[in-house]
Amino acid sequence: MRRELLVVAVAGLLVVAGCSSAIDGSDGIEREGAADVSGTLELHHIDVGQADSTLIVTPSNETILIDTGDYRDDGQAVIDYLEAHDIDRIDHLIATHGHADHIGGHPELIEHFEETGDGIGAIYDSGVPHPTATYEHYLDAVEAYNVSFYEVVAGDRLPVAGDGLEATVLNPPDGDASGDIDTNGVVLSLAFGDFSYLTTGDLDASGEQRLVETYGDDLASDAYQAGHHGSSTSSNAPFLDRVDPDIAVVSSPVDSRYGHPHDEVLAAFADRGIETYWTGVHGDIVVTTNGTAASVATERNASTDPATLLERKHAIESALVAPLAHSGLSAARGLPTPDSGRSSVAGAVVRASGEGVAR
Numbered sequence: 001m002r003r004e005l006l007v008v009a010v011a012g013l014l015v016v017a018g019c020s021s022a023i024d025g026s027d028g029i030e031r032e033g034a035a036d037v038s039g040t041l042e043l044h045h046i047d048v049g050q051a052d053s054t055l056i057v058t059p060s061n062e063t064i065l066i067d068t069g070d071y072r073d074d075g076q077a078v079i080d081y082l083e084a085h086d087i088d089r090i091d092h093l094i095a096t097h098g099h100a101d102h103i104g105g106h107p108e109l110i111e112h113f114e115e116t117g118d119g120i121g122a123i124y125d126s127g128v129p130h131p132t133a134t135y136e137h138y139l140d141a142v143e144a145y146n147v148s149f150y151e152v153v154a155g156d157r158l159p160v161a162g163d164g165l166e167a168t169v170l171n172p173p174d175g176d177a178s179g180d181i182d183t184n185g186v187v188l189s190l191a192f193g194d195f196s197y198l199t200t201g202d203l204d205a206s207g208e209q210r211l212v213e214t215y216g217d218d219l220a221s222d223a224y225q226a227g228h229h230g231s232s233t234s235s236n237a238p239f240l241d242r243v244d245p246d247i248a249v250v251s252s253p254v255d256s257r258y259g260h261p262h263d264e265v266l267a268a269f270a271d272r273g274i275e276t277y278w279t280g281v282h283g284d285i286v287v288t289t290n291g292t293a294a295s296v297a298t299e300r301n302a303s304t305d306p307a308t309l310l311e312r313k314h315a316i317e318s319a320l321v322a323p324l325a326h327s328g329l330s331a332a333r334g335l336p337t338p339d340s341g342r343s344s345v346a347g348a349v350v351r352a353s354g355e356g357v358a359r
Contacts, residue, residue, distance in 0.1 A: 037164035037193040037291040044286050045225065046081050047279040047299065049253045050260070051101040053078045054199060054225065055087070056190070059163035064092040066188065066199060068105030071134045075105020079112050081284070089118035092158050092167075095138070096201030097185035098130030103138050110141040120147045124158070126172050126186050127151035128179065152186060154214070164291070166191045170211060170219075171203065182228070183207040189221070193291020198243060199225040200234065208239035216242060222294065223247040223287055230261025230278075240268055247275050247287065247296065248306075254280030254316055266313070269306035276306040 039059025046053040048069035056064035068078050082090075090113055095103045113120050123142060129135065142149050150156075153174040158167035171187035172179075185201035198221040200208075208227070211219060224245035227234025229252040248269055252260035261278065269276050275296075277285045283299025296304075303309060 039163055040288055040290050041165060041190070041192045041195070042286060042288050043190075043197060043223065044081075044085075044284065045249045045251060045277070045279060046078055047283045047285075048073070048077050048251070050229065050256055050258070051104065052096070052201070052225075052229070052251045053105070054251075055082065055085075058160050058165050059192075060161040062091045062160055063087055063089065064094065064158065064160070064167065065090045065109075066094045067096055067102040067201070068093075068109050069101070071100040071104030073105065075108035075112070078105050079109060089113060089121070091121035092124065092160070093120050093122070094124045094186055094188065095126070096187075096199075097126050097128060097181045098132070098135045098138075099181065099202065100132065100134040102201065104134060106138040107134075107141040110138075110145055110147060114145040114147070120145070122148040122150060124150050124152045124169075124186065126181075126184055127153075128172070128181050128184050130181055158188075164193060170215065171200075171207060173210070173214075180204075180206075182233075183210075187211065189219075192289060195223075195289040195291050195294060196221045197223045197225075197287075198245075200227040202228040202231075202234070204228070204233045205236045205239075208234065208236055212238050212242050219243050221245050223249070226250045226261065226265065228260075229256070229258070230265050231258070232262040232264040235265045235268060237268065240272065244272075245274055247277065247294070249285055249287075250276065250278045250280075252278070252280055254278075254313075255320060256280065259317070261309075261313070263310060263313075266306045266310040270310065274306060275304045276309055277304055278302075278309055281309065281312065 037059070041059060042057040044055035044057070046055060046069070051070040052067040053069045054066040056066070058064070068075050090109070093106070093109070095106060110120055152169045153172055154170055155174070156169040160167050168189045168191070169186060170189050172184035182202040182204050183206055185203055185207070187198070187200045187203060190197040198219065219242040221243050222245060224243050224247070226248050230250040250261045266276070277296065277298065279285060281300070281302045285299075286297040288295050288297065
């Protein structure tokens with residue numbers, strides 16, 4: 001591993017709260033050693049099934065919410081989690097990309113905090129549109145509540161307050177907003193003292209290779225949210241070798257119809273001795289760090305050995321397949337396209353440079 005970071009697994013979850021907004025632009029990660037820091041940083045990986053949602057609470061009690069779960073839930077699981085943790089404002093709301101299992105709760109969450117909470121500070125988006133009803137409703141909510149909207153590119157930094165925390169966008173590359181929605185999703189790197197965290201949305205192998213070529217060993221992170229819910233389209237060997245995490249978090253249900261996390265990914269984590277947390281098994285997962293040591297709190301106690309998790313996954317899959325085989329039904333997995341294909345227009349949005357861009 002890149003460095004020996006003390007990691008302690010504990011039981012139970014944490015409480016927190018949040019306030020800020022605009023983007024700092026810079027080239028590359030540009031970190032010159034660990035800054036002096038104070039307070040604690042919390043990374044809440046919310047169990048939202050076959051979807052993603054991560055709450056970050058900074059030492060200054062600002063809140064960063066990355067994705068909001070699946071559209072079928074209308075953001076309710078995320079809203080319930082935030083309310084249970086006394087969150088009444090989201091300072092920085094990030095859409096890694098426009099798929100419905102990542103922005104599904106954005107419309108309802110924007111409405112909830114604008115109507116009954118202290119609002120949304122700003123929204124950050126990859127700028128790659130997606131022609132679906134879910135994406136349209138998201139942009140409609142942005143327009144309805146006049147929330148500041150920024151299209152981010154590599155080198156942008158979220159304007160988080162003090163305490164030595166840096167939140168740097170590593171993807172999409174500047175000028176490439178018309179490409180593949182996964183490849184050009186938002187990748188965010190956090191640095192706090194000696195601790196670093198990387199979350200990549202559904203970034204695929206080509207996007208990972210681009211990051212390796214651009215940042216090399218600067219990708220090294222203590223904690224890593226496995227790309228694409230633990231799919232083998234992500235977490236490829238050259239990328240994992242550069243990230244070299246101590247901790248990996250996978251967001252998918254225990255009975256994922258896509259088989260997430262894929263066997264190859266859990267095997268790769270096992271080969272590298274990466275402590276692995278899986279929302280389907282562990283429930284809500286909270287990583288807390290003071291910049292020197294980190295602890296992990298989980299909703300449910302379970303092994304974090306990826307080899308053991310792989311065995312458990314196979315046992316679950318066997319238990320699910322057996323009744324289907326007995327009844328003569330196919331055990332093949334699949335999921336219909338969740339969104340209708342309507343194009344979306346939400347007026348003008350604001351680029352990080354401050355220019356208005358019509359959609």
